[in-house]
Amino acid sequence: MRRRQFIHVAAAYLLLPAAVKPCVAARSASKRHKNIFFDERFPRARLLAASWSDVDTLTAVQGDITPFWSDGLDRMCTESPLRLRGVTTDSFQFCLRILVGEHADVAAQVTRLDQNLFVWTMSTLPKPNNGTTPWQSRSHRV
Amino acid sequence: MAEPLPPGLNAERMAEALERFRRIVGSDWVFAGDKVASYDDPYTIPNNPKLYKAHAAVAPASTDGVRAIVKVANEFHVPLWTVSRGKNFAYGGAAPVLSGSVVLDLSRMNRILEVNEEFGYALVEPGVSYFDLYQYIQERGLKLWIDVPDPGWGSVVGNALDHGVGYTPYGDHFGMQCGMEVVLANGEIVRTGMGAMPGNNTWQLFKYGFGPYVDGIFSQSNFGIVTKMGIWLMAEPAGYRPYLITFPREEDIEQVVEIVRPLRLNNILQNAATIRSLVLDAALFTTKSQYYSGTDPIPGSVARQIMADQEIGMWNFCGALYGPPAITDVLWAATRDAFASIPGVKFYFPEDRKRRPDILIHRADTMKGIPKLTEFGFLNWNGGGGHVGFSPVSPITGKDAIKQWRMVSGRVREHGFDYMGLMAIGFRELHHVTVIVYNQNDSAERQRLDELFGLLVREAAAEGYGEYRTHIKYMDTIAATYGWNDNALMKMHQTIKDALDPNGILSPGKSGIWPRHLREERKA
Numbered sequence: 001m002r003r004r005q006f007i008h009v010a011a012a013y014l015l016l017p018a019a020v021k022p023c024v025a026a027r028s029a030s031k032r033h034k035n036i037f038f039d040e041r042f043p044r045a046r047l048l049a050a051s052w053s054d055v056d057t058l059t060a061v062q063g064d065i066t067p068f069w070s071d072g073l074d075r076m077c078t079e080s081p082l083r084l085r086g087v088t089t090d091s092f093q094f095c096l097r098i099l100v101g102e103h104a105d106v107a108a109q110v111t112r113l114d115q116n117l118f119v120w121t122m123s124t125l126p127k128p129n130n131g132t133t134p135w136q137s138r139s140h141r142v
Numbered sequence: 143m144a145e146p147l148p149p150g151l152n153a154e155r156m157a158e159a160l161e162r163f164r165r166i167v168g169s170d171w172v173f174a175g176d177k178v179a180s181y182d183d184p185y186t187i188p189n190n191p192k193l194y195k196a197h198a199a200v201a202p203a204s205t206d207g208v209r210a211i212v213k214v215a216n217e218f219h220v221p222l223w224t225v226s227r228g229k230n231f232a233y234g235g236a237a238p239v240l241s242g243s244v245v246l247d248l249s250r251m252n253r254i255l256e257v258n259e260e261f262g263y264a265l266v267e268p269g270v271s272y273f274d275l276y277q278y279i280q281e282r283g284l285k286l287w288i289d290v291p292d293p294g295w296g297s298v299v300g301n302a303l304d305h306g307v308g309y310t311p312y313g314d315h316f317g318m319q320c321g322m323e324v325v326l327a328n329g330e331i332v333r334t335g336m337g338a339m340p341g342n343n344t345w346q347l348f349k350y351g352f353g354p355y356v357d358g359i360f361s362q363s364n365f366g367i368v369t370k371m372g373i374w375l376m377a378e379p380a381g382y383r384p385y386l387i388t389f390p391r392e393e394d395i396e397q398v399v400e401i402v403r404p405l406r407l408n409n410i411l412q413n414a415a416t417i418r419s420l421v422l423d424a425a426l427f428t429t430k431s432q433y434y435s436g437t438d439p440i441p442g443s444v445a446r447q448i449m450a451d452q453e454i455g456m457w458n459f460c461g462a463l464y465g466p467p468a469i470t471d472v473l474w475a476a477t478r479d480a481f482a483s484i485p486g487v488k489f490y491f492p493e494d495r496k497r498r499p500d501i502l503i504h505r506a507d508t509m510k511g512i513p514k515l516t517e518f519g520f521l522n523w524n525g526g527g528g529h530v531g532f533s534p535v536s537p538i539t540g541k542d543a544i545k546q547w548r549m550v551s552g553r554v555r556e557h558g559f560d561y562m563g564l565m566a567i568g569f570r571e572l573h574h575v576t577v578i579v580y581n582q583n584d585s586a587e588r589q590r591l592d593e594l595f596g597l598l599v600r601e602a603a604a605e606g607y608g609e610y611r612t613h614i615k616y617m618d619t620i621a622a623t624y625g626w627n628d629n630a631l632m633k634m635h636q637t638i639k640d641a642l643d644p645n646g647i648l649s650p651g652k653s654g655i656w657p658r659h660l661r662e663e664r665k666a
Contacts, residue, residue: 041432062427062499063427063522064499064515064519065518066294066515069515070273089429089522089525089526090521090522090525090527091518091519091521091522091526094518095518098229099515101180102249112526114525115431116429116431116432116522116525116526118526
C-alpha cells in the first residue's frame, strides 16, 4: 500500500463513529468475509472497504442490489452460509437483508457512517426447504 | 416488549390457538417471540411501538392448510392478518392494522400452477413473486411478458389485490386478473367466474362467468383469502421502443397532461406511462448531499444543476412503443408531434443516453416487464429513510394535474420534504403518487410526516380527490373520505363483512372495514 493511500485509509478509519470501530476490529480478527460491497460513488466507502483486511471479493456497487442478486447471490445464499459485509447506501443493505432473509436466517449489524453511508455485516445460514413443492417442477393445471 | 394480544383474547387462549396452528403447519411455520419482528412495518410511522404489531405469524403451504387455520381462528376468535408475501412496503409491509393479530403468511404457497403461452395467462398462488414468474418464463423461453410494479419482489396476487400498477400495456394489475380461488371465513372454498363450473376450461379466459361478478369484493378487502389467481400476460410484441421525453419547467405539467389525454384515449400511448418529477428520478442514482448541504427542500438553482448533470427535466415522461416497426414508427411520429410544441422539450431513445446508470435505460426494463429493485434508490435521497405514498386519483386533465401538483408539492415543501411525485396515466384516470421520504429514526420527523399526511388527505378530499391505496395507518382516514350518502358504501361493506365473516377473524380494519364486535368496541 502506498503511503498516500495508507494515510487516506487511516483517516477514513479515524472518522468512523465509535460504535463502528469495535465491529470493524472484531470482524477483521475473525473469519474472512466472502463478499464485500462498497458504493463506488462515495470516496469514503471506497477507502474504508480498501482498509478491510479480510477481503475475498471486493465489489463496487451503486445502490441497486438487483444485478448482484440475480447474478448468483440468490443461489449462493440458499447453498451455504455467507459472510457479507459492506459500506453502502441504506437501500442496498435493506434490499439485500430482505432478499437474503427469504432464503436464510440473517444476523445483521448496521451502523450509520454518515449522511449517505451505512456500514454493515450480515451472517447468513440457509433456511430448510420451505416445505412446499418447488414451483420449478410444476407446470400443469390443477 | 411482549407481543400484544388482540381484544378479547387472553394469553392462555392465544397460546392454545398457536399450538393448534402448529399441529396444522408444523412447528417450523408458526413464528412467535423474536421471530415476529420480521413482520413489523420496516417504515413505521407512528411513535407508539405497540401499534400495528403482530402477536405471531403462521405460514401454511396449501389451501387446505388455510382452511384448517381459518377453522381454528374461528374457534378461538383469533384475528388473522393475511399477507401474500408481505412486501407491500410503504403501505405497511406485513404489519396488521389491529395489534395482536396473527399474520397469515401465504409466502410458502409459491407454486406457479400454469403458464399458458397460447392464451397468454398464468395461474399462480399468492407466494409467487414477480421475480419467480419472470424467471419461470425466461427459463422456458416462453414468448410472454409479465407486467411488474417497481419492486420485483412483491406478490403477483397481492399486488393485483391491492390495485397495484405497472408500466406495460397490462399495467392495471387487477384489471388483468381473471379467475380466483378464495377461502371464505367459514372455511368454504369458492372459485369465481368460470371456475365455478366443474370441468370448465375458460377459468383464466373469461372473467365474468354467470351471475354477479364478485372478484372485486376480494380486493383491498377482508372478505376472504385468495389462494389462487389467474393473471393475463402480454404476448411478446414484434418490436419494442422505449423513450423518454423531458420538460424543463414544473408548470409544464399542465400542458403535458392535456396532451397525454387524447393520446391515451386513442391508444397512441399504449402503455401505463408515467410522468415523474425531477427529484424522484434523480434520487434513484444520486443523493441530496451530493448537490445540496441544506436540510430544507432543494432550491431552484440546485434543481437546474441536477437537470443538467443527469439530462432530465423537471418532469420526465417515460413511455414505450410496442409492435412491429411499421406501427411503432407511426405512433412515435404522432407522440413526438403532439409534445413538440412545449418549449424546451427533449426527446430521447436509449441509444441517446450515454450516462450510466440512466433513468431511461432502467425504465426500459420495467416497461418490458423485467422485475427489479432499482427504485428503492430514491430512499437514499436523504440518506436512508422510510417512505409513504400519498396517491389521490384525478381525471387526466391539465387543470387537475397542476392543481394537484400545487396542492401537494406546496404542502410537502412547507413541511420540509422534497417533492417526489409521479403521475401514472391509466385508461381514463391519473394517479398522482407522491412519495414522501422521511428519516425513520427521527420521531419528530415521523410526527411531522403524520401531520402532513393528514393535511394532504383532508385537502385532497375537500377538492374531490380520493386515494386509491394507502398505508395501514391511514386506512380508516381514507375510508372516511368515501362517505357519500351517509357512508352508504361502508355500510354495505360492513353488511358483507358481517355476513361472510361473523366472528370478524379476517384482517380486521383492512381498508377501514371492521367486524361488528370491533366496530362496537371502537365506538365505546
